[in-house]
Amino acid sequence: MMGRREDGQGQFFYSFDLDKVVPPDHLVRQIDGLLDLSWVHKELAPYYSHTGRPSIDPVLMIRMLIVGYVFALRSERRLCAEVQVNLAYRWFCKLGIEDRIPDHSVFSPARHERFRESDALRRVFEGVVAMCIATGLVGGEAFSIDASLIKADVDKKKRMPGDQPIAWPKVEEASHAVREYLAALDTARGDEDGSGDAGGSGKGSDRHKPPKEVSLTDPQATWVARPGLDPFFAYDANYLIDNKAGIIIDAVGTRANRTVEIAITQTMVDRVERRFDLRPQRLAGDTVYGAVRLLKWLVDRNIAPHVPVWDKSARTDGTFSxxxxxxxxxxxxxxxxxxxxxxxxxxxxxxxxxxxxxxxxxxxxxxxxxxxxxxxxxxxxxxxNEDVRDRVRALADTEAFQQSRRERKKVEMRFAHMKRIFRLDRFRLRGLSGVRDEVLLTATAQNLRRLAKLLCHAPPLAQACLA
Structure with a gap:
């Protein structure tokens, strides 16, 4: 016979265990066992006042951000709404069924102040990388480097030519992205006149041409105009990956500039060696990284540059090159x-x-x-340093170079996943700091999902993944 649910008086008492309603093979269980945030309270304590009303728990905010980026919920307003109704998200964030969800407005000041001052998001990212190393997913012998253009969150109609003076609003009236840009300009002027931290070299200021276009909304974004593409403002997402399993071992958001790409490569390779004691035997990249100054920098550190040499000496008019x-x-x-x-x-x-x-x-x-x-x-x-370029050209005929060329596709796959699965085809945050936060959080989410996939092929519980 047909059953029917009778409407009646509700129960006075409920026995509800949130842990029992989250499926054992749910992704949140897998990544929860891979995430260590035990350091957060101690490390961030100096950035909070000892008096006043207690703040939102920073561990809760970090866990919510990770949920947002792992499941492509990059809008903090939508993230709060999803955590409100999704029991699995509540379980991962260590929230009870009756606990209140923080308002979306608390994330912005936390990012701008405490998280950036303490470099907390990088610490979270590097903790996941350390877990990947400990589980044997990082070989440490072969790395690949690449950058991908990501559109900035601006209206490209709101722009001015870079060689014209711009009447910026007063600092107290400007947006965070504009304030950050103006502060960077002040720092650059200080470096040129000797008052900055660069030692007052004053070099290069006349060599740099002004940008062709400047966004009035996010002035640190770069105007990108390429044949066959509608021009747009963008930033670069830079990934350094280990070729063994495609784990992202460093990630940085930067301005979209070839010179910056080369400089950040050196920064990332040095940082990985300093933080994880890893120095690759070879580094693969495309022609953008074939500038002689980077090639020499790698050769001096006994890293084989498996990179096509950037060479514009060939002539196309039929005369001798x-x-x-x-x-x-x-x-x-x-x-x-x-x-x-x-x-x-x-x-x-x-x-x-x-x-x-x-x-x-x-x-x-x-x-x-x-x-x-x-x-x-x-x-x-x-x-x-042409002899360095000749040595790198000779590497192109080796089997190791061809292997690196094949393995370099893994970094391109990470960018494809970034844009298709994690929906980072356009930045949501503005300013270079916001871009760095988004790139780090996305790379953290990618590594967590990659780690869970490789360690938990048939996961009954998250703890079994680490056994």
Missing amino acids: RADFVFDQQRNIYICPGGAELTSTGNIDQGHIVYYRASKSDCSQCSLKPKCTTATARKITRDL
């Missing part, structure tokens, strides 16, 4: 296809580019001149 000239290292000369010698002029441009020039008499009577140059004499350039 630099590769058609033979360099005699002992004599420090180039020999042209016609047998003439090109000697160094002694001039060094930009601190590392040396010029070699043929004599006018040799060029004027050479039958190959039409295929060589239209000038009175042929001139070519050579980097002071």
